Amino acid sequence: MRTPAIQLSVRAAVAAALAWWIADALHAHYAIYALIAAVLVTDLSPANSRRLALQRLAGTLVGAMVGALLLPWLDIRAIALGVAILAAMLLAFALRLENAGARVAGYVAAIVMLAHGDDAWQYAFDRAWETIVGIGVALLVGLVPLWMRERRTK
Template sequence: MSTILLAKMAFKMAIASAISFEIAQALRWEYPFYAAIAAIIVMSSTHGSTLLLGIVRIIGTVIGAISGATFAVALGSNFWSLGISVFLTIFLTSYWKFNEAAKLAGYVSAIVILSHSQGDWLYAWGRFLETLLGIGMALLVNNFIFPASAGVELRRCLSQMLTDLEQFYELVVD
């Protein structure tokens, strides 16, 4: 990736995360940094790929939040609850063919069990809303600041791959 493209991506991530954080703070959400994290994680070079990453993130967050809250209510916040919840969450998310969301679901399940000062379900709902805000902001920023189309991105990647193959060929021949 060129230096200019790297700078554009970093700029878009910075803008999306900062705006997400500010909105979450203005709404007086308890953990606004989760909105900023979601914006950074799902940001990609095109709107379509950001949307796809956002969908995966939402699936993982929903499964993990439900699992974490369920196990926290049923077993409390302890070693066993954490272990069982993370195992079942990752296993079932993968079993249901949401492989890309499985680790995230396990992570969210763990934070719901271990990191809450309010009711389990309320905490899980908060994580979902913050994630949704971050994803929404990433999509908006990606659409309006240095938007890239998949065709342009595909041509750039293809060009880079051909350049890399040419360099590899020269190394092999020499």
């Protein structure tokens, strides 16, 4: 196994475990979203982690808002979910998010509509702060210098 693969895996595992622990300690309803965010934004390059973090956060905020806004007007059926995903992704692209951020916006909008129709705004708020915890931990773990350099073979 190559050194970068080992280092990325260790960083993602540490960031995810810490993010889940912190979110759980803060009484998150779904600490798994902190864990997911930490894994998805972890990268060996701190600059790339920051780029991924911004896309993840922006996509989460757009998707949560769109899902909560559309829920009162759309029944939760396949067509309504498709409309919510379409609206969230188009808004994300209009805000100049990258593909990754737009995809996050789409699935978060659907999750908000599916998961908690009784209190969509609270659910959307929870997704946002839990995601911020995961992103923050991943960025902090990314500040730790790489401990191994890959050996060059001739």
